[in-house]
Amino acid sequence: xxxxxxxxxxxxxxxxxxxxxxxxxxxxxxxxxxxxxxxxxxxxxxxxxxxxxxxxxxxxxxxxxxxxxxxxxxxxxxxxxxxxxxxxxxxxxxxxxxxxxxxxxxxxxxxxxxxxxxxxxxxxxxxxxxxxxxxxxxxxxxxxxxxxxxxxxxxxxxxxxxxxxxxxxxxxxxxxxxxxxxxxxxxxxxxxxxxxxxxxxxxxxxxxxxxxxxxxxxxxxxxxxxxxxxxxxxxxxxxxxxxxxxxxxxxxxxxxxxxxxxxxxxxxxxxxxxxxxxxxxxxxxxxxxxxxxxxxxxxxxxxxxxxxxxxxxxxxxxxxxxxxxxxxxxxxxxxxxxxxxxxxxxxxxxxxxxxxxxxxxxxxxxxxxxxxxxxxxxxxxxxxxxxxxxxxxxxxxxxxxxxxxxxxxxxxxxxxxxxxxxxxxxxxxxxxxxxxxxxxxxxxxxxxxxxxxxxxxxxxxxxxxxxxxxxxxxxxxxxxxxxxxxxxxxxxxxxxxxxxxxxxxxxxxxxxxxxxxxx
Amino acid sequence: xxxxxxxxxxxxxxxxxxxxxxxxxxxxxxxxxxxxxxxxxxxxxxxxxxxxxxxxxxxxxxxxxxxxxxxxxxxxxxxxxxxxxxxxxxxxxxxxxxxxxxxxxxxxxxxxxxxxxxxxxxxxxxxxxxxxxxxxxxxxxxxxxxxxxxxxxxxxxxxxxxxxxxxxxxxxxxxxxxxxxxxxxxxxxxxxxxxxxxxxxxxxxxxxxxxxxxxxxxxxxxxxxxxxxxxxxxxxxxxxxxxxxxxxxxxxxxxxxxxxxxxxxxxxxxxxxxxxxxxxxxxxxxxxxxxxxxxxxxxxxxxxxxxxxxxxxxxxxxxxxxxxxxxx
Numbered sequence: 001x002x003x004x005x006x007x008x009x010x011x012x013x014x015x016x017x018x019x020x021x022x023x024x025x026x027x028x029x030x031x032x033x034x035x036x037x038x039x040x041x042x043x044x045x046x047x048x049x050x051x052x053x054x055x056x057x058x059x060x061x062x063x064x065x066x067x068x069x070x071x072x073x074x075x076x077x078x079x080x081x082x083x084x085x086x087x088x089x090x091x092x093x094x095x096x097x098x099x100x101x102x103x104x105x106x107x108x109x110x111x112x113x114x115x116x117x118x119x120x121x122x123x124x125x126x127x128x129x130x131x132x133x134x135x136x137x138x139x140x141x142x143x144x145x146x147x148x149x150x151x152x153x154x155x156x157x158x159x160x161x162x163x164x165x166x167x168x169x170x171x172x173x174x175x176x177x178x179x180x181x182x183x184x185x186x187x188x189x190x191x192x193x194x195x196x197x198x199x200x201x202x203x204x205x206x207x208x209x210x211x212x213x214x215x216x217x218x219x220x221x222x223x224x225x226x227x228x229x230x231x232x233x234x235x236x237x238x239x240x241x242x243x244x245x246x247x248x249x250x251x252x253x254x255x256x257x258x259x260x261x262x263x264x265x266x267x268x269x270x271x272x273x274x275x276x277x278x279x280x281x282x283x284x285x286x287x288x289x290x291x292x293x294x295x296x297x298x299x300x301x302x303x304x305x306x307x308x309x310x311x312x313x314x315x316x317x318x319x320x321x322x323x324x325x326x327x328x329x330x331x332x333x334x335x336x337x338x339x340x341x342x343x344x345x346x347x348x349x350x351x352x353x354x355x356x357x358x359x360x361x362x363x364x365x366x367x368x369x370x371x372x373x374x375x376x377x378x379x380x381x382x383x384x385x386x387x388x389x390x391x392x393x394x395x396x397x398x399x400x401x402x403x404x405x406x407x408x409x410x411x412x413x414x415x416x417x418x419x420x421x422x423x424x425x426x427x428x429x430x431x432x433x434x435x436x437x438x439x440x441x442x443x444x445x446x447x448x449x450x451x452x453x454x455x456x457x458x459x460x461x462x463x464x465x466x467x468x469x470x471x472x473x474x475x476x477x478x479x480x481x482x483x484x485x486x487x488x489x490x491x492x493x494x495x496x497x498x499x500x501x502x503x504x505x506x507x508x509x510x511x512x513x514x515x516x517x518x519x
Numbered sequence: 520x521x522x523x524x525x526x527x528x529x530x531x532x533x534x535x536x537x538x539x540x541x542x543x544x545x546x547x548x549x550x551x552x553x554x555x556x557x558x559x560x561x562x563x564x565x566x567x568x569x570x571x572x573x574x575x576x577x578x579x580x581x582x583x584x585x586x587x588x589x590x591x592x593x594x595x596x597x598x599x600x601x602x603x604x605x606x607x608x609x610x611x612x613x614x615x616x617x618x619x620x621x622x623x624x625x626x627x628x629x630x631x632x633x634x635x636x637x638x639x640x641x642x643x644x645x646x647x648x649x650x651x652x653x654x655x656x657x658x659x660x661x662x663x664x665x666x667x668x669x670x671x672x673x674x675x676x677x678x679x680x681x682x683x684x685x686x687x688x689x690x691x692x693x694x695x696x697x698x699x700x701x702x703x704x705x706x707x708x709x710x711x712x713x714x715x716x717x718x719x720x721x722x723x724x725x726x727x728x729x730x731x732x733x734x735x736x737x738x739x740x741x742x743x744x745x746x747x748x749x750x751x752x753x754x755x756x757x758x759x760x761x762x763x764x765x766x767x768x769x770x771x772x773x774x775x776x777x778x779x780x781x782x783x784x785x786x787x788x789x790x791x792x793x794x795x796x797x798x799x800x801x802x803x804x805x806x807x808x809x810x811x812x813x814x815x816x817x818x819x820x821x822x823x824x825x826x827x828x829x830x831x832x833x834x835x836x837x838x839x840x841x842x843x844x845x846x847x
Binding site: 112113205206212213226228232372375380383473478480482483485486488491 | 549550553554555556576582583585586587589590591594596610670675676677678683705708709710711712713715716717719720721723724725726727736739740743798838841842845846
């Protein structure tokens with residue numbers, strides 16, 4: 001084992017290239033902003049209050065999302081039922097919705113005149129008050145519980161089927177299976193899932209503002225907005241973005257140190273069959289509740305928008321086409337970068353943690369700062385507007401990289417840990433190794449990553465809003481424009497189109513990758 | 520690598536275009552250039568007379584537009600910037616990037632217009648919009664609103680132009696009393712949103728009784744949707760105005776064309792497009808008058824507007840008061 005020398009192969013070199021690209025995307029915009037800043041930057045008391053609130057809501061949101069996701073993923077992993085595949089796909093839906101659509105969907109259920117308040121009214125109870133920290137957390141759980149579930153489900157499905165078979169033949173009950181097989185898996189999966197969601201919630205801004213109820217719920221990202229647009233204080237914007245990165249990096253570092261790389265030992269990649277599961281009413285209840293929580297708001301969005309989907313103006317469909325192209329490019333870049341990084345992380349002896357962290361903290365990046373920074377850099381060289389779509393694709397790819405990485409790193413580590421020595425002894429390198437050893441075992445995580453990257457890019461508003469050109473709008477931007485023109489009905493139709501396209505993209509790739517393993 | 524090829528291709532295309540017809544580049548906010556905004560009609564009308572290629576570039580909202588111009592500085596490609604408002608003009612003027620236009624016109628604005636750099640093209644009043652079928656007697660001012668248990672959605676002044684407008688509205692109407700007004704209002708505010716779209720969407724979903732918007736918002740519902748249930752509540756202390764302006768960049772390579780555009784902007788051809796695309800009042804009433812439906816809108820008893828020179832200093836103080844009052 002120790003004699004496996006670290007060889008600089010073209011793949012490793014490309015991996016280092018990917019790291020450099022990421023570092024450039026993180027550092028260059030900050031440096032550009034600082035360089036253009038007219039006044040020396042300083043942070044005030046309000047900024048620190050924003051930092052505290054940001055961390056607090058992110059920690060609670062991530063904790064609840066991940067905590068709930070464990071039993072949900074467990075139920076999904078050990079149950080077979082009609083509609084399971086559909087449910088798993090739908091689990092991807094909230095996460096890829098533009099914030100405003102998701103918030104309106106949630107309000108249709110939990111709002112002042114939402115379903116819940118109406119029903120409470122029937123029995124003489126006051127309406128629920130969704131605004132405040134609990135509203136923020138509710139929305140973040142709605143967004144992220146599904147993602148957490150998928151990330152943890154990946155872990156469950158990575159436990160070789162033979163293990164469960166062996167456990168069954170040894171007469172293990174649920175509790176023994178949990179102790180011997182499931183806890184070690186969770187021990188290595190949970191910190192990463194928590195961290196990814198913590199980072200997402202940390203940069204959340206429109207959700208926090210809409211449901212937070214007022215200026216008490218100020219996040220660092222809003223402070224960046226204010227610094228940039230209200231005060232045009234580029235230095236402070238850069239400083240705040242730097243602070244956000246640092247906090248993200250600390251979080252990533254801590255979580256990665258807590259998690260233990262696991263290698264389960266090899267299996268024969270067979271369908272998971274479980275013998276330790278008895279009566280399933282508890283799982284059924286849980287899955288039913290989660291499905292209700294996720295699907296009712298989505299259903300309200302559908303009901304609002306479906307009647308208008310087929311009467312949308314041509315420009316909306318054109319925007320949809322443009323979004324599709326961006327999503328495809330973004331998916332290829334994201335999955336490619338993630339694979340290169342994952343291979344590098346697994347091979348590196350030292351600095352693996354650092355490389356992995358760099359992949360994650362892009363999540364703590366402020367789209368506004370990246371956009372403005374890239375603008376400053378690109379402006380002297382070329383017309384940023386002409387580059388709007390390529391830049392959007394690249395930035396979207398980097399933004400979805402952490403999810404791909406979260407999925408691929410454990411998978412690559414498992415494959416290398418299990419088959420690496422065998423492959424080495426057979427002198428399998430490069431493409432042969434990729435094709436014969438990696439590909440069949442990475443198909444599922446790759447499919448999931450690709451689907452998520454494509455769907456996320458589809459729904460992202462981020463950078464395009466800064467660079468937009470009237471004839472080059474993406475679908476989310478076009479949806480906002482419809483709203484600005486008071487056409488809320490058509491905007492709702494565009495939202496449904498967006499939701500449908502994102503889900504379809506996710507389903508196509510995820511399905512392609514899932515093959516027969518967990519149908 | 521791809522980037523440079525892409526850029527090279529773009530430059531070639533751009534130079535071909537300039538060789539044929541002069542290009543006038545106008546930076547504006549996003550909703551102006553959308554298919555549903557004034558952009559497409561304005562482009563058609565102006566290009567019919569100018570022998571040029573009018574190109575709009577969209578950049579978020581008014582505040583983002585100014586940030587964009589400040590980022591680009593003197594090297595900006597923009598010849599004209601359209602879509603700043605009087606809350607932003609002082610800051611814009613300070614950059615030294617804009618040149619006087621010398622355009623004078625008989626504006627139909629509630630205030631006298633003296634500025635010769637920034638040319639107004641439309642205006643409106645901020646107002647709280649409500650649903651007549653759900654709210655029979657709307658409050659007649661901020662104090663009545665604060666005393667009621669009505670729920671409102673407003674926008675955050677740090678991320679949106681209407682939010683900033685409301686901040687200055689309260690400050691202009693109440694001066695040193697403004698913090699008290701905000702404190703009394705705090706239990707009426709359901710939530711604060713990032714921008715206008717979120718707030719208006721939440722209002723339409725029934726999350727609030729009233730939403731901060733414009734006195735002209737009901738005109739959209741009436742004219743485009745034949746829905747007369749929406750109305751703006753007249754406030755006794757007066758309504759704060761938003762006057763939207765455009766200006767020529769000092770460094771423009773097309774000064775004559777830019778002037779021609781600004782002149783066109785205050786002509787009937789442009790002004791008649793505004794009411795039913797931008798849903799604001801035109802700066803000069805078109806020859807055919809305002810579209811049917813506009814006569815149903817409320818006319819505030821008093822127009823409030825902080826002079827451009829003072830808006831900058833006032834907004835920082837007002838923001839601090841707002842944050843303090845609402846964080847309690």
